[in-house]
Each structure stands twice: as structure tokens, then as C-alpha cells.
Amino acid sequence: MERQATDVIVATRAALTQASALAVQYSFSILGALLLLLLGWFLSRLLHRWALSALSRVRGIDMTLAHFFANVLRYAVLILVFVMALGQFGVQTASIIAALGAAGLAIGLALQGTLQNIAAGIMLLVLRPFRVGEYIETKDVTGTITEIGLFATELRTSDGLYRLAPNSTLWNTPVTNFSRERTRKHDLQVTIPSDRDIDNEIDRLLTIAREEPAIESAPPPQVFVDSLAENAATLTLRYWVPTPQWFRTTREMNRRVRIAFGQSLPEPPAEAAPAE
Known part of the structure; x- marks a missing residue:
């Protein structure tokens, strides 16, 4: 009986000794992991501010992209700091990295469209094929750009409607x-009877064009027989x-030529309206 009691006491002491050793060991691991996480959190915020400041100084880069x-x-x-913190407890980080890779692949397949x-x-x-405020036209979308996001682009149509277009539809077409180029060309056609003096009618058209201050002088307006x-x-x-x-x-110019020549003219394309 005394022998059994002695064995119990010895086993209890051994268990307590082992528990104390484990407590000391894991307390240092927990403390190290907490310090690592704290340092990683501060480092991530510091790098975030540094990267944002550096990218914002790059000429032409969009702040959304920065x-x-x-x-x-x-x-x-x-994520790197979290994996390193788990390594403090003896966790095999290689398996965690493999699991994260598999999870990332699964998420990527599930969110392929996004x-x-x-x-x-x-x-x-x-690449900036268009910017905020510019008027664009594609096979499926027409309107003035109001915002370019990472997922979709917002537009305002010529009749004042809101339109949201996924970025993939704008990139793949x-x-x-x-609105991108500084100047735009316009061809205005006038039909005259054959008994009119063509040279005189050409001079009349050129005079009307020169009287409009918005028309560019270089290249100068020109009239030709179409x-x-x-x-x-x-x-x-x-x-x-x-x-x-x-x-x-x-x-x-349509109004002026209509008054001068007394005939109706075809309207310019309606898509130019929002470019005003």
C-alpha cells in the first residue's frame, strides 16, 4: 500500500515538473509570438504608409491603384508574420503555406470573374485609355466616365442615366x-444647284467658317467639291x-449655313454631346 502511494507521489511530481517545463517553454513561445505579431503589425502599417507615399509621388499613377x-x-x-508566429509553437509552416496556396487557388477559381x-x-x-470626365464609346457602353474602380467603371450617359460597366467589358473591346485629342474634325456638306457659281459658293462657306472664332486656323478650313x-x-x-x-x-455652323444657303443639313453625330 505504501509502495503504491509512493509511486503516485513520484508520478505526480514528474507530471508537475513536466507541466512546469512546458509552461515555461510555451510562455516564452507565447511571449515571442505576441512580440512578433506586434512588430509585424507596426511594420505593416509603416510599409503601407511608405508605399502609399512613394506611389503617390509617381507621376500619372491613379490613387486607387496606389x-x-x-x-x-x-x-x-x-500573413508572413502570422505564419512566423505559428512557427514559434513548433507548427510546421510548410504545411500552412501549402494550405494557404490551395485556399488561394480555390478562392481564385471561385472568384474568377471578379x-x-x-x-x-x-x-x-x-494604361489610361480613358480618364474621369472623358466621353467614350464601345460596342456595349457609351457615356462620360465618372469613376474608375478596381472592379467596375461608372459612367453617365448622354441622357443623364447612371451606368455601371465591369472593367473586363471595357478592357476586352x-x-x-x-475627349482625348485636343481637336476634332467636322465635315459639313452643302448641296448646290448646278447653275450656281461653285467658286462663289466656296468663298461663302469659307467666310462663314472664318467668322466662327472657335474654328482652328491651323489647319485652316477648306472647301472642296465632294x-x-x-x-x-x-x-x-x-x-x-x-x-x-x-x-x-x-x-x-449648321445654323449659319442653313441660314446662308436655305437648306436643311444633317445633324452631327449625337455622341459628341457630352464632350461639351
Whole structure:
């Protein structure tokens, strides 16, 4: 009986000794992990501010893109520090990294469309085929850009409607930007009877063009005979206008030529209206 009691006491002492050793060991591990997490958190915030400040000084970079890359750097540091903290407890970090890779692959497959929009958004922000305030046209979307995000682009249509377009639809299709170039051309056609003096009518058209202050002097306006018929001739007045004034000027020139020649003219394309 005494022998059994002695064995119990010895086993209890051994267990207490082992528990004390484990407590000391894991207390240091916990303390080290907490310090590592704290340092990692401060480091991630410091790198985030540094990256954001550095990217904001890069000429032409969009702030949305700067915030995105700064956040990617911050969370990458946090994930690395978290894995290192688990290593303080003897956890096999290689298996964790493999699990994170598998989880990332699964998430990527599940969010394939979303990631495609993010990739397209990054390319749109880097290459800048259009900017906020510019009027664009694609096969599916037409309107003035109001905001370019990582997932989608917001537009305002010519009739004042809100439109949201996924970035992938804007990246994978040709885009016509009506606002990017400084000047735009306009061809205005007038049909005159064959009994009129063509040279005199050309001078009249050129005079009307020179009286409009918005029309560019270089290249100067020009008039040429576009086509001839048995009883009529078609003259084309070609001129260039600063892009912001294109819509107003083309309508004004239509009005002036209509008054001077007494005939109705085809309206310029409606897509230029928001470029005013």
C-alpha cells in the first residue's frame, strides 16, 4: 500500500515538473509570438504608409491603384508574420503555406470573374485609355466616365442615366475616346444647284467658317467639291475645332449655313454631346 502511494507521489511530481517545463517553454513561445505579431503589425502599417507615399509621388499613377498596391504589401507582411508566429509553437509552416496556396487557388477559381475585373481595372488605371470626365464609346457602353474602380467603371450617359460597366467589358473591346485629342474634325456638306457659281459658293462657306472664332486656323478650313450630279454639286466644308467646343460649334455652323444657303443639313453625330 505504501509502495503504491509512493509511486503516485513520484508520478505526480514528474507530471508537475513536466507541466512546469512546458509552461515555461510555451510562455516564452507565447511571449515571442505576441512580440512578433506586434512588430509585424507596426511594420505593416509603416510599409503601407511608405508605399502609399512613394506611389503617390509617381507621376500619372491613379490613387486607387496606389492604395491597392499599398494594401497588398501590408497584408502580405501580416500573413508572413502570422505564419512566423505559428512557427514559434513548433507548427510546421510548410504545411500552412501549402494550405494557404490551395485556399488561394480555390478562392481564385471561385472568384474568377471578379479577379478578371480587378486585373482589367489595374490595366485601365495603368494604361489610361480613358480618364474621369472623358466621353467614350464601345460596342456595349457609351457615356462620360465618372469613376474608375478596381472592379467596375461608372459612367453617365448622354441622357443623364447612371451606368455601371465591369472593367473586363471595357478592357476586352475597342474603345473610342471622343475627349482625348485636343481637336476634332467636322465635315459639313452643302448641296448646290448646278447653275450656281461653285467658286462663289466656296468663298461663302469659307467666310462663314472664318467668322466662327472657335474654328482652328491651323489647319485652316477648306472647301472642296465632294460629288457632282447632273443638276447639283455637293460641297464639303472641313474644319477643326477644340474638342470641348466641338458640339456647340458644329450646331452653330449648321445654323449659319442653313441660314446662308436655305437648306436643311444633317445633324452631327449625337455622341459628341457630352464632350461639351
